[in-house]
Amino acid sequence: xxMFSKEEAQLLEQIMRSRRDVRGxxxxxxxxxxxxxxxxxxxxxxxxxxGFSQPWEFVLINDLExxxxxxxxxxxxxxxxxxxxxxxxxxxxxxxxxxxxTESALNIAVFYKPSHHPVLGQTAMEEAGVYSVVCxxxxxxxxxxxxxxxxxxxxxxxxxxxxxxxxxPANRQLIGYLCLGxxxxxxxxxxxxxxxxxxxxxxxxVVIQNKYE
Amino acid sequence: xxMFSKEEAQLLEQIMRSRRDVRGxxxxxxxxxxxxxxxxxxxxxxxxxxGFSQPWEFVLINDLExxxxxxxxxxxxxxxxxxxxxxxxxxxxxxxxxxxxTESALNIAVFYKPSHHPVLGQTAMEEAGVYSVVCxxxxxxxxxxxxxxxxxxxxxxxxxxxxxxxxxPANRQLIGYLCLGxxxxxxxxxxxxxxxxxxxxxxxxVVIQNKYE
Numbered sequence: 375x376x377m378f379s380k381e382e383a384q385l386l387e388q389i390m391r392s393r394r395d396v397r398g399x400x401x402x403x404x405x406x407x408x409x410x411x412x413x414x415x416x417x418x419x420x421x422x423x424x425g426f427s428q429p430w431e432f433v434l435i436n437d438l439e440x441x442x443x444x445x446x447x448x449x450x451x452x453x454x455x456x457x458x459x460x461x462x463x464x465x466x467x468x469x470x471x472x473x474x475x476t477e478s479a480l481n482i483a484v485f486y487k488p489s490h491h492p493v494l495g496q497t498a499m500e501e502a503g504v505y506s507v508v509c510x511x512x513x514x515x516x517x518x519x520x521x522x523x524x525x526x527x528x529x530x531x532x533x534x535x536x537x538x539x540x541x542x543p544a545n546r547q548l549i550g551y552l553c554l555g556x557x558x559x560x561x562x563x564x565x566x567x568x569x570x571x572x573x574x575x576x577x578x579x580v581v582i583q584n585k586y587e
Numbered sequence: 588x589x590m591f592s593k594e595e596a597q598l599l600e601q602i603m604r605s606r607r608d609v610r611g612x613x614x615x616x617x618x619x620x621x622x623x624x625x626x627x628x629x630x631x632x633x634x635x636x637x638g639f640s641q642p643w644e645f646v647l648i649n650d651l652e653x654x655x656x657x658x659x660x661x662x663x664x665x666x667x668x669x670x671x672x673x674x675x676x677x678x679x680x681x682x683x684x685x686x687x688x689t690e691s692a693l694n695i696a697v698f699y700k701p702s703h704h705p706v707l708g709q710t711a712m713e714e715a716g717v718y719s720v721v722c723x724x725x726x727x728x729x730x731x732x733x734x735x736x737x738x739x740x741x742x743x744x745x746x747x748x749x750x751x752x753x754x755x756p757a758n759r760q761l762i763g764y765l766c767l768g769x770x771x772x773x774x775x776x777x778x779x780x781x782x783x784x785x786x787x788x789x790x791x792x793v794v795i796q797n798k799y800e
Contacts, residue, residue, distance in 0.1 A: 378735060382598055383730065383733040383734050386599065386630075387633075395635055412790070413600070416790070417603055420606075421603075425779065426784060426785040427785065428785075433795045433798065433799070434794065434795070436796075454711070455710040470707075492668075494683075494784065495742045497667065498667070498743050499743075508725070509721060512725040513603055513729075515635065517603075520591045520596040529637055529709065530711050531711055532711060539798070541799040550718070566638065566707070567639055580644050580645060582646045585653060585754045586646070
């Protein structure tokens, strides 16, 4: 049973604080080795899962034709999104680079595969299965950062169109579409914080004692 | 911009592999200091969030009366769950300790608070907001482990009953109910793996190249 030191916990904190959502304007043209990809996938499959169900599947997409089809869905959904913002927000939104589908070295589509049988721990909260897959993605994100690989999560997509492009079986659910690659720089702060798109909340804003008033 | 070494990435791997879902049979009677709780919460709020929306709230529950009310919901949902298993599975299920609500030093209920405005990145996949909260929980879980604190995620609960116990506003969504405390031992392997409840999948079982066949 490993016990960790204060310094080791501090290193974890540093990895967490250095993790960024990376878009196509930061990726550089450098392949990721199979060894590094395997380390990132190993982090994913060491995530917690409800009832040890491990309900995840990872589609590694090198094929540029497939990626361009996914990118078409991004363009469509991004145009729809612009209709929801106005004035300065719309100007700022339009200037943002929000994906790196073709600029990145690798795309990974992460799916939830539901079980055919009842799953321990999932009987009262069905959504716990999907949450397990999100835990896997967060593990991958942290491991990518520790390996100095940038990762961006693209959520401006029609999940059903992506499923079709990847020929996914009907019962699969797209949870995350990830773009991975080496970068020229990891920003010190989240890009949306730097651009004053949204303010960082403090702990006091989000911590409640015992119950809501 | 921090660059991390191979050894640092390996330490992250070790923390991930050592993380366990901890239940009431492993918690010991030892309080968690405010400093350690703050470190775990800081890990949560350094998680990624869609559009930098930080849509999380953390309710720290010390009050034993509130916890006992939550435990009532666990008992109810656990009885319903037993009806779904049969034979050896039912026997095994009935022997498992599946929560540590009152044995742990602290409970944390983690909620999703939706935004009143459109959120960048959440316009095509509304569920990305909830996923941000799950990323926060996974960060907390890893940081707790690095600080040698056990954490168990209790999903055998009626989320609406928990909301009522904690007086949560109608628009909040319970994502995770966490039990935290020091432990007598972290198991080397997940308990459900040790008990042969479910088998560990290999990477080959869950990795697909480019698209589904």
